[in-house]
Amino acid sequence: MVLVAAVIGTRMPHLAPLWVCTMALGVLLGLRGAKVPVTTAEYRGWRYFLTATVALSSVLTLRETLGGHPAVFVGGAIAATALALAAGEPRSPSRLSTAGFVGLLAIEAFGLIRLASFGDGAHIDVLVFLNEGSHRMVSGIDPYLPGYPNIYDPRVSPQLYGPGIVGPDNRLTVGLPYMPVTLVATVPAYLLGDARFAAVALILAASALMFWSGPVNARPAAILLAYAPGLGQMVLNGWTETMIVAGFAFAVVAARCRRWLLAAALLGVAFASKQYFVVAVPCLWLLRPYATRQRIAAFVTVPLVVTLPFLLWHPRAFWRSIVEFQLLQPLREDSLSFLTWSVSEFGWSGFTAAAPLSLGAGVACAAVLAWRSRPGADTFLLATGVSLFVTTALSKQAFLNYYFLVGGLLLLSGWARAAARGSEEASLPHHDGFTEPSAPTIDGRSGTSLTFAANR
Known part of the structure; x- marks a missing residue:
């Protein structure tokens, strides 16, 4: 429901409340479904x-x-x-x-x-950033230095970029606005001819791993990942959320196969792939049964190894591209959010002061879900997706790619839960599909199915 409503809403943004409410209903059904046995x-x-x-x-x-x-x-x-x-x-x-x-x-x-x-129809600055950033990295030039070309008409640019972003020479005063993790994943595809090939390869590989590593009752979710509504538009425009969903899928598959250090490293990389994952930090509390010093170290160290070289290359340019650029972005009236709809409908001009409320609402939602939900891989993915949905639905910029990430996380949550139930029904009473045999559960027992203890 999230993905279909986002695809239709992209073509009919004037009915944003209808589509956002439809997606909210899908999110609520997901929350309800997490508590009801299948x-x-x-x-x-x-x-x-x-x-x-x-x-x-x-x-x-x-x-x-x-x-x-x-x-x-x-x-x-x-x-x-x-x-x-x-x-x-x-x-x-x-x-x-x-x-x-x-x-x-x-x-x-x-x-x-x-x-x-x-x-x-792929006249979009995302492709400019990915291709030019990859070219700079291959050439040994800092991709976070300013100077990217502005491909939009001067009359349209103020609607897409904040004040001071477009210089007098019609070049951008910021560098690559994406995290280094995304750029590193894109470079091999760029060398093969098109940066968008990375998204195709990663999402289909993630679907294949989910299909063959999970039980039969988890196969529908694996197939849906490869045929998610809106995936074609995501690839056409080069939106990076496709690769991020694949990253989370690789992490959950590694956890399913009990490759714990690999799962922790992949999860850290996925979390470090977008700035807005800061709102989902409280959701990490739902992974506490799996936490050890080595896994926490892998979660933190691997993304730092990828990110720090770019930060230290030109710190000021990195900060302006990654943080300031996002804060300066204008409100987009074609967004699928309650905030932009209310501004266009009622002429409210106070959105600049209200915009940070979307981040606060997302963090609050994540904190409540982390406090009230049972620990588990599926609830972590569900809580992360819901908190990002709340943030996006109240944001000044909200498009198909943001909701694609939300829908992808909900889909992965369903796969994780189906995989856990498949393991349980396959006469594995001491495993939930993700928890280690010797891992203590929340009630202090060892070797008990943590994920489904609450459901029993």
Whole structure:
């Protein structure tokens, strides 16, 4: 619901309250679903939802890439739907399920790569930042130094950039506005010809790992990650949230496989990939049963190793690009948020003073969820997604990419919970799919399923 409402709302931002409320309903259902055991009937409903979503997403992606007669991309969508039925059906033979999933990945990879290579409508500064930043890094130039070209018309620039961002030479006075983690992940794809290939490779690899590392009841979530509504637009515009969702997926898969240090390092990298994850810091409290000194050190050290060289290269330029640029950004009337809608509807001019309230609301939401929720990987992902949703819904800039991250985290939370239930139902009474056998639970017992103790 979050992803579909965000996709439609992007085309109809004047109805922002309707779409934001629809997404809020999806978030509330996610919170409710975390407390209710999943039944066989509900899992059957997941399969129906899965096939409908795969059909919708494949039509949207293939229409943009294949064009021509509708029969061409509708035929591809029908093939994708049939493959989804085979891959997502828990009673399917292993070979049939694997073949169906491989076919799904092949169709989606074809569509996304063609979209990135030949798609139209990608006149966006995100691609300038990624390509120019990658070029600078390969050339040994600090990507956080100013001088990026302004690709927008002078009449449009004030609506997109804050005061003082565009210089008299029509170049930006800030450098790369993304964290170093994102840039490092993008450089290999840039060397292969297009920075957007990184998002395609990472999201499909994450989907494959989720499909093959989890039990059969978790397969629908793995397939939905590769066919998430809006994924084609995310790739076309080069929005980095696609890679961030993949990073969280790699972390949760590593935890599922009990590669704890790797999971901690990947989670630290994912957390250090965007500035707004500061609102979700309280959610880390939900991971306390898994915390050890070595894992905390991995969580902190790995992103620092990636980030510190860029910070020390030119500290002032780094600060202005990463922090000041975000604070100076103007209110976007085409955003899907209550704040921007209220300004355009009622002519309220006090948004500058109210904008920090979105961060405060997100932190407060994260703190409440961290205090009230049971510990677990699934509740951590759920709480992080909900706190980011609250922040985005009240923000001065809120677009498809922000809500894609929210929907991706909710989807990963569902996968984590389904994987945990799959392990429990597979006669593993001392494991919840994520907790170590010897890890103490919240009530002091050892070897008990922490994640589902509350549900019992």
